[in-house]
Amino acid sequence: MSNAEIVLIVGMLLITFTIRYGLFAVGHRVRFSPLLSRALSYVPVAVLTAIVAPAMFMPDGQHWHLALDNAYLFGGLAAIAIAAAWRNLLATIAGGMLVFVLWRWLFG
Amino acid sequence: MSSRFKQALLGARDTIPMLVGAAPFGIIFGTLAVSSGLSVAATLAMSIFVFAGSAQFIAVSLIASGTGLAVILVTTFVVNLRHMLYSASLLPYVKHLPQRWRVPLAFWLTDETYAIVQNHYLRTQVPLEHKHWYFLGSCLAMYSNWVACTVIGVLLGSSLPGMAGWGLDFAMVATFIGIVVPSLRSRPMVVAALVAAAVALLAHPLPYKLGLILAALAGVIAGLLAERLNSAKPIDLEVPNEQR
Numbered sequence: 001m002s003n004a005e006i007v008l009i010v011g012m013l014l015i016t017f018t019i020r021y022g023l024f025a026v027g028h029r030v031r032f033s034p035l036l037s038r039a040l041s042y043v044p045v046a047v048l049t050a051i052v053a054p055a056m057f058m059p060d061g062q063h064w065h066l067a068l069d070n071a072y073l074f075g076g077l078a079a080i081a082i083a084a085a086w087r088n089l090l091a092t093i094a095g096g097m098l099v100f101v102l103w104r105w106l107f108g
Numbered sequence: 109m110s111s112r113f114k115q116a117l118l119g120a121r122d123t124i125p126m127l128v129g130a131a132p133f134g135i136i137f138g139t140l141a142v143s144s145g146l147s148v149a150a151t152l153a154m155s156i157f158v159f160a161g162s163a164q165f166i167a168v169s170l171i172a173s174g175t176g177l178a179v180i181l182v183t184t185f186v187v188n189l190r191h192m193l194y195s196a197s198l199l200p201y202v203k204h205l206p207q208r209w210r211v212p213l214a215f216w217l218t219d220e221t222y223a224i225v226q227n228h229y230l231r232t233q234v235p236l237e238h239k240h241w242y243f244l245g246s247c248l249a250m251y252s253n254w255v256a257c258t259v260i261g262v263l264l265g266s267s268l269p270g271m272a273g274w275g276l277d278f279a280m281v282a283t284f285i286g287i288v289v290p291s292l293r294s295r296p297m298v299v300a301a302l303v304a305a306a307v308a309l310l311a312h313p314l315p316y317k318l319g320l321i322l323a324a325l326a327g328v329i330a331g332l333l334a335e336r337l338n339s340a341k342p343i344d345l346e347v348p349n350e351q352r
Contacts, residue, residue: 001147001149001150001153002147002150004177005146005147005149005150005153006150007177008150008167008177008180008181009150009153009154009157009158010157011177011180011181011184012154012157012158012160012163012164012167012180012181012184013157013158015181015184015185015188016158016159016160016163016184016188016191017214017215019185019188019189019191019192019195020188020191020192020194020195020214020215020217021195021210021211021214021215022192022195023192023195023196023199024195024199024202024203024210024211024213024214025207025210025214027199027203027210032193032196035332037193038332038335039328039331039332040189040190040192040193041190041193042296042297042300042327042328042331042332043186043187043189043190043324043328044162044187044190044287044288044291045288045291045292045297045300045301045304045327045331046300046301046303046304046323046324046325046326046327046328046331047166047183047186047187047304047320047324047327048162048284048287048288049284049288049300049301049304049305049308049323049327050304050305050307050308050319050320050323050324050327051166051169051284051308051320052281052284052285052288052305053304053305053306053308053309054308054309054312054319055169055277055280055281056281057309058309058312061173071275071278072278072281075278075281075282076278076281076282076285079281079282079285079286080285080289083285083286083288083289083290084289087289087290088286089129089132089283089286089287089290090129090132090286091286092282092283092285092286092289093132093136093279093282093283093286096278096281096282096285096286097278097279097282100275100278100282101275104275
């Protein structure tokens, strides 16, 4: 394990554990403002979408790639359709991967 | 069988559906981490010491795209903030426990265990006395499952060299889509996602993945604003939400 990896893991450990343990450590009843609670409820969706969108539209990490041979885009659209229809994580991963692989094979 | 042990087993048993959902996630994480350039030791250490699925996935995808340490850590913070909500909600049930209990229960607190344990604490007919054993049972089930699945993924990833070229990074895209789309059950949530996507694409050229942080912030603010508009002007166009 390189030094950079150790720093990364220790950093992630400290941050994650502090978030999880902070309130348990203090032990008093803490109340979140309703605004903060509601804001936090949007965090997972906002972060994950912010990662997915560039991965679909700019698979090389730099340039827009709006073309028929972009398997990331069409595999992603298929995954969105499957997720919307069945709300099932496994079906979404499997179906999305299948379309992605087929698409690369057909147009790649 | 002591009733403590029974409670722990019960907690583990009730967590089984969550294990099934997390298993492919762990395997894909192990495979992907190795093919993104993280060493085997670091991949295992991350699952053992950090134990935060979505943050681990995001860290690996950021490593693969050459992102610096500071941005990865800030992202970890943002992505894991929701755990503070969970701990706030469980606090009334654990504050009577000594720290030697609170430390491990906090370390092992995940979305899945929260969902299971919260439900159990709400059942008032069971006495509070041994409920932390139930909590612990759920934690240990999730933890051993996550670490074991990471090992399987690492073995798969390193026994099949060239896997990096298979487009496994798409598995992560599909996984995130599978998490996000089912949670888009209200209009503000949809607005949050659309705004986050648009800002992420427009701000993508910014250095240090600042676009990601900006997009997340913009999404949260947009969601809150949309909520306010929605409640100020209630309209019946909304499709009735399915209750989970």
